[in-house]
Amino acid sequence: MSIKKILGTALAVASILGFAASAEAKTTVRISHTQIETHPDHIGFVAFKNFVESKAGDKYDVRIFPNSSLGANEKVLELVKMNSVQFLSVSTANIESFNKKYAVFSVPFLFTSESNFEKFITDPEVLAELGSDAQKDGFRPLGAFTAGTRNFYSKTPINTVDDLKGKKFRVQAGPTNVKMMEAFGAAATPMSFGEVYSALQQGVIDGAENNELALTDQKHGEVCKYFSYDGHQMCPDLIVASEKFLSKLSDEDRKLFEDAAKEAQKAEFEAWHKRIAEAKEQAKKMGVTFIDVDANAFREKVLPLHQQLLNENPAMKAMYDKASAFDASNNK
Numbered sequence: 404m405s406i407k408k409i410l411g412t413a414l415a416v417a418s419i420l421g422f423a424a425s426a427e428a429k430t431t432v433r434i435s436h437t438q439i440e441t442h443p444d445h446i447g448f449v450a451f452k453n454f455v456e457s458k459a460g461d462k463y464d465v466r467i468f469p470n471s472s473l474g475a476n477e478k479v480l481e482l483v484k485m486n487s488v489q490f491l492s493v494s495t496a497n498i499e500s501f502n503k504k505y506a507v508f509s510v511p512f513l514f515t516s517e518s519n520f521e522k523f524i525t526d527p528e529v530l531a532e533l534g535s536d537a538q539k540d541g542f543r544p545l546g547a548f549t550a551g552t553r554n555f556y557s558k559t560p561i562n563t564v565d566d567l568k569g570k571k572f573r574v575q576a577g578p579t580n581v582k583m584m585e586a587f588g589a590a591a592t593p594m595s596f597g598e599v600y601s602a603l604q605q606g607v608i609d610g611a612e613n614n615e616l617a618l619t620d621q622k623h624g625e626v627c628k629y630f631s632y633d634g635h636q637m638c639p640d641l642i643v644a645s646e647k648f649l650s651k652l653s654d655e656d657r658k659l660f661e662d663a664a665k666e667a668q669k670a671e672f673e674a675w676h677k678r679i680a681e682a683k684e685q686a687k688k689m690g691v692t693f694i695d696v697d698a699n700a701f702r703e704k705v706l707p708l709h710q711q712l713l714n715e716n717p718a719m720k721a722m723y724d725k726a727s728a729f730d731a732s733n734n735k
């Protein structure tokens with residue numbers, strides 16, 4: 404090899420090593436979520452990334468992994484605890500098996516309006532209270548995304564609460580959801596979000612329950628042509644951070660990530676309200692019929708369940724009382 408070639412190779416290696424060294428100097432921050440890239444949760448995390456990198460781009464490289472590409476949320480929460488993934492947006496239903504107090508949001512008809520729900524989940528005091536076990540849990544909620552209201556949708560129309568009888572619905576993980584479906588007179592099949600489309604298609608389940616974006620983004624509207632506005636649940640997607648990750652940060656950097664979560668929350672809420680109206684129109688074009696049911700009949704059917712759930716899961720009592728009082732005082 405000529406001297407020139409050797410030098411050239413050495414320079415190339417040095418520049419690769421140099422590049423690697425400077426890239427290594429940055430800490431990679433991994434964010435995971437289950438949604439597609441036009442979903443408000445993703446838009447929220449883009450705001451998060453931009454915020455962190457505009458303030459400390461020399462230190463942090465923020466990478467967003469959408470579409471459950473790192474795994475289903477129940478599994479990724481384990482990775483968050485280990486600090487292999489630093490941030491995750493996860494439905495409170497999926498946190499229930501890690502800490503039972505998060506089940507409170509699966510209690511049907513806990514809130515009487517979406518605006519009360521939104522105010523409650525973004526109240527810093529509520530987040531702090533949810534996060535009071537963070538050291539034990541291994542994760543801490545730093546912000547909340549709205550996920551709207553959950554309603555039933557099915558291959559056949561659900562016009563009354565009795566139409567649920569004997570049908571099999573996919574629910575999010577957690578015993579509270581199973582009990583809710585039993586109280587409705589239906590059967591519950593808990594499964595991960597990503598499995599629902601093929602389960603619907605293959606006839607494993609008759610329907611599911613979610614907000615309107617499941618019809619469009621997850622294409623459930625291709626199979627389920629009836630969406631009934633019963634409004635049985637409002638479960639937030641919480642922005643949870645790895646407690647291990649947070650505990651290693653300086654006060655300044657910790658504040659940076661806390662502020663980034665607030666930015667994400669703001670961007671998600673803005674995107675949500677726009678997107679939900681669009682999704683409804685999009686679903687109609689897919690042939691979905693939206694049905695306005697007597698939501699009160701659905702509510703009455705499952706209200707007796709509240710006391711039973713509280714008796715079985717006292718860990719959620721404090722948050723249940725707080726949410727109920729908040730809802731009542733905001734309705735005055």
Ligand code: GCU
Nearest residue numbers: 437493494550575596613640
């Ligand atoms: C909503 C929610 C997700 C959740 C999903 C589900 O899309 O935003 O966090 O995983 O419902 O029903 O599993």
